[in-house]
Amino acid sequence: MPRVVLAYSGGLDTSVAIQWLRQEKGLDVVTLSADLGQGEYLPPTRERALKNGASEAVIVDLRKPLVEEFIFPALKALAFYGEGYLLATALGRPLIARELVRYARETGADFVAHGCTGKGNDQVRFEVTAAALAPEIKVIAPLREWSLKSREEEIEYAMEHGIDIGGIDKKKIYSYDRNLWGVSVECGELEDPWNAPPEDAYLMTAGPKDAPDEPVEVVVGFKSGVPVSLDGREMDGVALIEKLNSIAGAHGVGRIDQVEDRLVGIKSREVYEAPAGVVLFSAARALQHLTLPKDLIHEARILGRRYGELVYNGLWFTALKRALDAFFSQTVRNVSGDVRVRLFKGSATVVGRRSPFALYRHSLSTYDASDSFDHSASVGFIKLWGLPVQLAELIDREAGKEA
Ligand code: ARG
Numbered sequence: 001m002p003r004v005v006l007a008y009s010g011g012l013d014t015s016v017a018i019q020w021l022r023q024e025k026g027l028d029v030v031t032l033s034a035d036l037g038q039g040e041y042l043p044p045t046r047e048r049a050l051k052n053g054a055s056e057a058v059i060v061d062l063r064k065p066l067v068e069e070f071i072f073p074a075l076k077a078l079a080f081y082g083e084g085y086l087l088a089t090a091l092g093r094p095l096i097a098r099e100l101v102r103y104a105r106e107t108g109a110d111f112v113a114h115g116c117t118g119k120g121n122d123q124v125r126f127e128v129t130a131a132a133l134a135p136e137i138k139v140i141a142p143l144r145e146w147s148l149k150s151r152e153e154e155i156e157y158a159m160e161h162g163i164d165i166g167g168i169d170k171k172k173i174y175s176y177d178r179n180l181w182g183v184s185v186e187c188g189e190l191e192d193p194w195n196a197p198p199e200d201a202y203l204m205t206a207g208p209k210d211a212p213d214e215p216v217e218v219v220v221g222f223k224s225g226v227p228v229s230l231d232g233r234e235m236d237g238v239a240l241i242e243k244l245n246s247i248a249g250a251h252g253v254g255r256i257d258q259v260e261d262r263l264v265g266i267k268s269r270e271v272y273e274a275p276a277g278v279v280l281f282s283a284a285r286a287l288q289h290l291t292l293p294k295d296l297i298h299e300a301r302i303l304g305r306r307y308g309e310l311v312y313n314g315l316w317f318t319a320l321k322r323a324l325d326a327f328f329s330q331t332v333r334n335v336s337g338d339v340r341v342r343l344f345k346g347s348a349t350v351v352g353r354r355s356p357f358a359l360y361r362h363s364l365s366t367y368d369a370s371d372s373f374d375h376s377a378s379v380g381f382i383k384l385w386g387l388p389v390q391l392a393e394l395i396d397r398e399a400g401k402e403a
Pocket residue numbers: 087089090121122175176177184185186270
């Protein structure tokens with residue numbers, strides 16, 4: 001029997017997909033579930049997969065590669081999409097797809113499958129990654145193919161085929177995708193962009209009313225653009241992000257609400273939570289301003305924007321992405337030091353930064369007696385800086401043109 005490796009979340013769609021791949025496609029189904037730091041939301045996938053007809057079910061802990069190979073490069077680039085989506089889902093997909101392909105090769109499977117629908121970005125990310133890493137592999141997207149039109153029909157199919165879909169929550173109104181870098185929330189009331197997101201839509205952050213009435217300060221230590229310590233304690237990336245998620249989440253930091261443009265041409269209302277992400281993004285940006293020359297910051301912001309779009313659009317495993325990584329790794333070489341961030345009722349405010357590589361010189365910037373800036377040098381500078389402006393005006397006058 002030909003074999004397929006299915007990316008399995010344990011939810012309704014992929015549970016039904018196991019049966020469907022067996023019955024409709026006649027395939028031997030192996031499931032692969034990725035632990036990307038979903039925490040308590042990582043469902044009992046292995047047992048459920050086997051019960052639902054998978055011949056083999058594996059769970060792989062991908063938290064470390066997620067942080068080191070995907071999140072940190074994006075942080076160096078200060079990558080985001082739209083108004084502030086820090087790309088949690090978009091960064092997770094190429095990693096899962098890479099693992100799917102790797103496992104397919106290892107187990108001699110000709111197919112990989114995913115549970116994405118036909119109108120989202122995730123299908124693109126999975127399939128472009130598969131194409132980049134294993135052009136010979138064939139991808140099956142059951143949700144795009146089957147005739148089950150709604151959640152209700154899927155539940156019906158599950159009942160008919162004795163599929164264990166866990167305790168299906170009738171009022172599971174929102175669709176979530178969660179990993180260490182954040183949560184993406186869709187559906188339900190959120191589909192009307194006028195509706196304020198209901199409190200119960202949020203998983204990682206407290207509302208401002210429930211957040212502590214006293215602010216807290218965290219100190220993030222960076223080395224070459226990536227965080228290495230929290231409040232003076234060295235930590236590996238996974239632990240640091242987990243810890244910061246809980247501190248900043250409790251203070252309500254990291255909520256983002258935007259209408260965004262999907263790659264497939266539609267607009268959608270998306271709500272995100274990224275507590276650690278928002279703190280680290282602000283801190284990294286502040287440290288860049290302290291340690292990088294003006295023109296480099298300027299260029300990095302332009303290319304960072306590009307990087308965010310490329311990640312969103314599923315182009316992780318491309319030559320452009322690799323070239324941009326080289327640019328950003330060079331850019332953040334000296335972005336080392338500490339940043340103080342104050343967390344309070346949903347806001348994360350940078351209140352201090354220091355670095356051995358700071359380009360800030362007190363004696364040059366100060367207005368006190370220790371000032372070493374040569375004020376007289378400004379005279380000649382302004383003369384030349386303003387020369388073309390002055391000339392243009394003089395020439396206009398000579399030509400008799402009214403101002
Ligand atoms: N709009 C976001 C993105 O494209 C989130 C997608 C969430 N995916 C999901 N299966 N719920 O990255």
